């Protein structure tokens with residue numbers, strides 16, 4: 001494989017600025033006009049049934065939180081987005097979690113509490129207080145449980161002998177299913193369950209990394225004053241993959257349910273999947289009319305306060321993002 005000189009130069013530059021805190025120093029030179037908003041999903045401390053880029057080990061999460069605590073001024077998301085004329089000595093950051101996994105409470109919350117770091121959790125409200133989970137976790141669970149050594153899917157044969165093979169199949173199927181309409185995606189998931197000889201009907205419990213938050217855990221975190229909750233649709237539906245009427249229902253139900261769970265108004269929303277093609281202006285109008293002021297995307301980058309409030313950028317923190325790459329990322333070098 002041929003690598004261009006420009007790529008080699010960019011890589012060397014990245015390595016150099018990653019060494020000895022240079023990324024933080026360069027950030028200071030550039031000024032602290034933008035906010036670093038980090039995005040997590042699940043945090044786990046035991047073995048994962050099957051590795052996935054959305055589930056980070058607690059040790060790595062702790063290390064990253066200590067870094068933010070030391071080098072950033074971490075504010076509640078909504079406060080950071082509205083700040084005017086920031087003159088602080090540290091760059092601004094906000095912490096977010098998408099989907100609403102129970103481990104945000106059992107694993108992440110104690111770390112955040114110990115360091116006094118505020119965070120926002122975006123809830124897919126239909127899974128709260130249930131034994132169900134978001135479809136991609138069903139897929140991960142079935143791939144980890146299946147005793148089949150191959151999968152015949154759409155006329156192709158996939159090997160499932162090793163965890164690496166299963167993870168590769170998981171990535172491929174996740175990409176395929178998430179661009180389907182909700183009904184078609186559900187049917188595909190059922191067909192996959194049959195092909196894998198697994199049961200789609202499964203009761204997730206507290207000991208599973210895929211178990212979703214309970215009302216009691218949400219209330220406790222909300223009452224602590226440290227954690228804010230936002231909406232993330234009721235069934236984790238990608239807005240552009242469904243009708244506008246259905247999108248409206250998904251948005252409004254999740255806002256209403258989030259408010260019921262916390263007893264507080266809900267001003268924030270995160271678009272499921274969150275890329276530019278996953279939402280449009282019509283959805284933004286519905287969100288505004290429903291009282292939402294801040295909408296999170298998964299478009300990569302730092303975000304300027306008081307701008308693009310209905311589509312602000314964030315940094316996706318990959319599960320294998322070690323602390324050196326993390327330092328580059330949060331200081332805006334990747």
Ligand SMILES: [Zn+2]
Pocket residue numbers: 098099232236271272273
């Ligand atoms: Zn999500």
